Amino acid sequence: MPRPTPVQSTCPPVHQPSVAQAFTLADALGVDAIIVPPAQHRRSFNHSTTDSSVYYNASASTLLDMPAIRDAWAPLGIRVLEEGVHAEDQEWRGCVAAHLHNPPAPPYVPPGLQTGLGNLIARVRSLIGDAWRSHGTQACVVVHAGELLFALRTQTSANLTAAAAGRLAFAPGIEALALEVADGIGGPYNGAHLRVEKDMGLNPMDVMPNYVAAMQLQAFNASMPVYVASGLLTYNDTQGLQSLSKYMLSSGVASRVVVKEQLLPPADLEGLHSEQRALLDLLVLARAQRFVGHRVSTFSHYTTQYQLLRNGDSSRAALLNHPGTDFWHEFMVRS
Numbered sequence: 001m002p003r004p005t006p007v008q009s010t011c012p013p014v015h016q017p018s019v020a021q022a023f024t025l026a027d028a029l030g031v032d033a034i035i036v037p038p039a040q041h042r043r044s045f046n047h048s049t050t051d052s053s054v055y056y057n058a059s060a061s062t063l064l065d066m067p068a069i070r071d072a073w074a075p076l077g078i079r080v081l082e083e084g085v086h087a088e089d090q091e092w093r094g095c096v097a098a099h100l101h102n103p104p105a106p107p108y109v110p111p112g113l114q115t116g117l118g119n120l121i122a123r124v125r126s127l128i129g130d131a132w133r134s135h136g137t138q139a140c141v142v143v144h145a146g147e148l149l150f151a152l153r154t155q156t157s158a159n160l161t162a163a164a165a166g167r168l169a170f171a172p173g174i175e176a177l178a179l180e181v182a183d184g185i186g187g188p189y190n191g192a193h194l195r196v197e198k199d200m201g202l203n204p205m206d207v208m209p210n211y212v213a214a215m216q217l218q219a220f221n222a223s224m225p226v227y228v229a230s231g232l233l234t235y236n237d238t239q240g241l242q243s244l245s246k247y248m249l250s251s252g253v254a255s256r257v258v259v260k261e262q263l264l265p266p267a268d269l270e271g272l273h274s275e276q277r278a279l280l281d282l283l284v285l286a287r288a289q290r291f292v293g294h295r296v297s298t299f300s301h302y303t304t305q306y307q308l309l310r311n312g313d314s315s316r317a318a319l320l321n322h323p324g325t326d327f328w329h330e331f332m333v334r335s
Helices: 016-029 066-076 117-135 160-166 172-185 204-217 231-235 238-250 266-270 274-286 298-311
Strands: 005-007 033-036 039-041 056-058 079-082 096-099 141-144 190-193 226-229 291-294 317-320
Touching: 016 033, 016 117, 016 160, 033 066, 039 274, 066 079, 096 117, 117 141, 160 298, 172 274, 190 204, 190 274, 190 298, 204 238, 204 291, 204 317, 226 238, 226 274, 231 238, 274 298, 291 298, 298 317
Parallel strands: 005 033, 005 141, 033 079, 096 141, 190 226, 190 291, 291 317
Antiparallel strands: 039 056
8 A cells, every 4th residue: 555645845945944844744654755846946035126026946956965865764765756846747746636734924824833743644644544535545645745834843743853854965065155155254153144134124223232132142252253144135235234244343242244245256156046045144154153043034043953953052042032023923933
C-alpha cells in the first residue's frame, strides 16, 4: 500500500522555518517523499512599489543545496523531490491532491490555526483516509501542506523540528558569498537586523534607542564591528542607513557598521534574486558573535533559531520589543 506524499506547494523555501516544519510533519508521518516547491522571489522588498507584490518562481536550488538535502534524508527512506518552476511533467501529476489548509497571508493568521504536531498529523491522516475512500487505497496522495510557519507550534514536536532544520543545507554559492563577507569584515563581529522600513509604520530614529539598549544588554561595544541587515537600501534610503549607523557609533555599540554592499563587488549581488540576498544576510548574521533583531520579523526569528542551531547558545541573540508592535507580534511564530 503506497504511503502518502506530502507537498508544500504554496510556501516559498525562503521561509526556512516553514520548510523545516513541513519536513517535520513528513518525518512524523513516515512518507515516501517530500516535494520542495520553487523559490518565490520579488524584484524588490520596497513596499511602496508594485515590484514588492509580484512574485516570480525560481528553482529551489537557488536557495537550497538539494543534493545535500537528498543525501541527508535518504537514510530515513524519504526521497526529496523538487517541484519545477514549470510543473508540467512532474512524476506526481497523477496523484490525488489533498489540501491541509489555506490560511490567509501572514501576519494575519488567526491564532486558532496554530496547533500541535499531533493535531496536524491527525488532520493529514484524515485527509489521506478521505482520498483513499474516494479513489482506492492504491492511490498516490499528495498532501499540499500550505504555509506551516504560522500553523505548527514547534515546541510540540520534541526534537523533530531541530533534526529537520539540521538536515537543511543552503546553496553553496550563497554560503561562499556569506563566508566572503564574514572574512571581509576582518575578525569577530556582532550582527543586527534593523527592521525599520516604511512598511513598519515607525520612525526609525524613535526605534533606535530601543535597539541600542538591546545591543548594550547583549554586550555590543565599540571594540567590535556590527554587520547590519536592513531593507533601507531597497528603498534607496542610503541617508537613513547612514543616520542609523552614526547613532550606533555615537552610542558606543560598534567600532564600525558594515553592510554586504560594502564588501562584495556589485556584480556578485546583481545576479541574486531578492530571497538569495536575504539568505546571504541571514548566513552572515548567523556567524556573528551576538545578534539583535526585531520580534515581529520572521527573518529575525529564523536568524536567532539558525544561530542557535549553529552554536547551541540561546543567550547570544535577543529580539527587540518595541512599543506599538504588539499587534504584529500576536501573529508571530511562537517556538
